[in-house]
Amino acid sequence: MKIAMFTETFFPQVNGVVTSVAAFTEELVNQGHDVEVFTAADRNEDYAFDAAPVHEYKSVTFRPYPQYRMALFPVAANKVVKQGGFDVVHTHGPFSMGWAGVYCAKRNHLPLVSTFHTPVSDYVPYLFGKHKRLVYLGKKAAWSYCRSHYHYYNKLIVPSRVIKQLLEEEGVDRPIDVIRTGINLDRLDRIADSASVREKYGIDGDFILHAGRLSHEKNVDTIIEAMPRMLEDFPELKLVVTSGGPAKDSLERQAKELGLAESVVFTGYIPWSEWDDIIRLCAEAEVFVIASEAETQGMVIYEAMSRGTPAVGADYLAVPETIKDGENGLLFKLYDSDELAQRVTEVLSDKELRARLSKGARRTAEENTIQRWTEKLAGLYGAL
Numbered sequence: 368m369k370i371a372m373f374t375e376t377f378f379p380q381v382n383g384v385v386t387s388v389a390a391f392t393e394e395l396v397n398q399g400h401d402v403e404v405f406t407a408a409d410r411n412e413d414y415a416f417d418a419a420p421v422h423e424y425k426s427v428t429f430r431p432y433p434q435y436r437m438a439l440f441p442v443a444a445n446k447v448v449k450q451g452g453f454d455v456v457h458t459h460g461p462f463s464m465g466w467a468g469v470y471c472a473k474r475n476h477l478p479l480v481s482t483f484h485t486p487v488s489d490y491v492p493y494l495f496g497k498h499k500r501l502v503y504l505g506k507k508a509a510w511s512y513c514r515s516h517y518h519y520y521n522k523l524i525v526p527s528r529v530i531k532q533l534l535e536e537e538g539v540d541r542p543i544d545v546i547r548t549g550i551n552l553d554r555l556d557r558i559a560d561s562a563s564v565r566e567k568y569g570i571d572g573d574f575i576l577h578a579g580r581l582s583h584e585k586n587v588d589t590i591i592e593a594m595p596r597m598l599e600d601f602p603e604l605k606l607v608v609t610s611g612g613p614a615k616d617s618l619e620r621q622a623k624e625l626g627l628a629e630s631v632v633f634t635g636y637i638p639w640s641e642w643d644d645i646i647r648l649c650a651e652a653e654v655f656v657i658a659s660e661a662e663t664q665g666m667v668i669y670e671a672m673s674r675g676t677p678a679v680g681a682d683y684l685a686v687p688e689t690i691k692d693g694e695n696g697l698l699f700k701l702y703d704s705d706e707l708a709q710r711v712t713e714v715l716s717d718k719e720l721r722a723r724l725s726k727g728a729r730r731t732a733e734e735n736t737i738q739r740w741t742e743k744l745a746g747l748y749g750a751l
Contacts (some may be wrong), residue, residue, distance in 0.1 A: 368748055369401040371453045371477075373444070373468035375460035376436070377406035378416055381610075381639050382580055383666055384484045387526075387548040388459055393418040394551070394741040403451065406464060407438035422447055424467075441467040445474055453477060455748050459484060461516040469519045478751035482524040482546075483534060487513055489584055489661045493613070510537045517541055521751055524744075526664035527685035546744050549737035550669045555646055560674075564647040568634045574605035575679075575711060576652035576671070578645050581612030584661040586681070588614075589704050591621050594630055596708035601715055604630070607652070609645060611636040650674040653721075654714050660701055662686050672696075673732035677724035679710045695727035 407426035424441035448471040458468035458481040472479035491505035622631040655671035657680040678696035680686040690696040699706040
């Protein structure tokens, strides 16, 4: 089977969508399928993706969210699709590359599927800021837009049950399957755990870790707010925050204002070429912490769990589908920095609890491999 993957974002950017597209592409190829990727060009950084051909189309920066690029009229992709002998078109976003995928599928009479990675409504505040009325109307318009876009698809894929429920509640009237993005456990196990990553990023002693894009909906400010209470019991504890994003400056200011300049380590942007460092940090961390209100799956939780690292996460949206309270991690109420501090302190204080959660974390990772979920995806393609 030959699949055309249309994605709004791809390497050298590093985010959940890119990780998902790359993981499925690599494993589909491993399982004997042909895949080609169509995406917006980003000339700011060189990269190599050897698993499949990548077709890039001229793009511009999306000003409200500078880490994101929009392809300009990528309908030229139709020539490649027309001549390529593709069997299915699979899109990963409802914007320019998504519409290009719709166009190519319809023009060439191909089955069309899409993975719904992130609610578009989550990004409306980047357009309207604190104007509550405009944000409200913008979110309504965003869901109307999604209903219009996804109307053209034969099948939608979501990474969690809660997102399937959300789409149904918002009136997206298409067949929906839950297919998670698994992890390549074999690859992760080959990454040498190295304490040298501590020296590289200036980390000494025990630390908890947040890894992921620093956008406002990730609520990293809640984790920083919880740090003074954790430091009461563990004065030498560090919080390590990876990556960059639109919230980075405000988070750095918050840490300084709370007198946490020595306790919060910002690694800065970690490029794809150094992605193994994130896995090494996961292995070295005592606890992985996620406070996000916008997780449709949270692949990085699986990655941390693959190292046997317990997770403490917000009991919201898709996070509790991955973090099972008391089995592989602990949950706290969204935005509640006091409860977050309490749950992290529980793990750090109780060696037996940490050992049990660590075993559960590794077991969760082993149950969610990319090989397993790719087989399900290929079966979905074949049934179209």
